[in-house]
Amino acid sequence: MNSTPENAATSGTAAAGARRYDPHASSLVGTAEQAVLDELYAIRGSIDNIDASLVYLLAERFKFTQRVGRLKAEHDLPPSDPGREAAQIQRLQTLAREADLEPEFAAKFLNFIIAEVIRHHQAIADESEPEA
Numbered sequence: 001m002n003s004t005p006e007n008a009a010t011s012g013t014a015a016a017g018a019r020r021y022d023p024h025a026s027s028l029v030g031t032a033e034q035a036v037l038d039e040l041y042a043i044r045g046s047i048d049n050i051d052a053s054l055v056y057l058l059a060e061r062f063k064f065t066q067r068v069g070r071l072k073a074e075h076d077l078p079p080s081d082p083g084r085e086a087a088q089i090q091r092l093q094t095l096a097r098e099a100d101l102e103p104e105f106a107a108k109f110l111n112f113i114i115a116e117v118i119r120h121h122q123a124i125a126d127e128s129e130p131e132a
C-alpha cells in the first residue's frame with residue numbers, strides 16, 4: 001500500500017473523483033476581494049449539492065427508462081411515444097410556471113432528455129432484433 005491518499009484500488013472510483021474536485025477552482029481568483037470570493041464559494045457549495053443531486057436523479061431516471069426500453073423491445077413497441085411526451089411536457093411546463101422557472105426552458109430540458117432516452121430505446125430494439 002502506498003502512502004498517498006489514493007491507491008490503485010480507489011483511484012478510478014467516483015469517490016476518488018469527488019476527492020480530486022476543488023470547490024474553490026475559479027478563474028476569478030485575483031480579480032475580486034477575498035470576502036467576495038468567500039461568499040461566492042459559500043453559495044457555490046449549495047450549487048454543488050444541487051448538481052450532485054441532479055446527477056443521481058438523472059441516473060435513476062435512466063435506470064427506469066432502460067426498463068421501459070427493454071419492455072418495449074420485448075413487445076415490439078416503438079421506441080417513442082409522442083402522446084406521452086406531449087402530456088408530460090405540458091405537465092412540466094405548468095409545474096415550471098408555478099415554480100417560477102421558464103416553461104420554455106423546462107420543455108427544452110425535457111426534450112433533450114427524451115431524445116437521449118429514445119436513442120437508448122432504439123439501440124435496445126436494434127440489439128434484440130433477430131439476425132436477418
Ligand SMILES: C=C(O[C@@H]1C=C(C(=O)O)C=C[C@H]1O)C(=O)O
Nearest residue numbers: 065068079080081084085114117
Ligand atoms: C420512457 C418512455 O419512452 C420515451 C421517453 C419518454 C421520457 O423520457 O419521458 C417518454 C415517452 C417516450 O417517447 C416511455 O414511453 O414511457
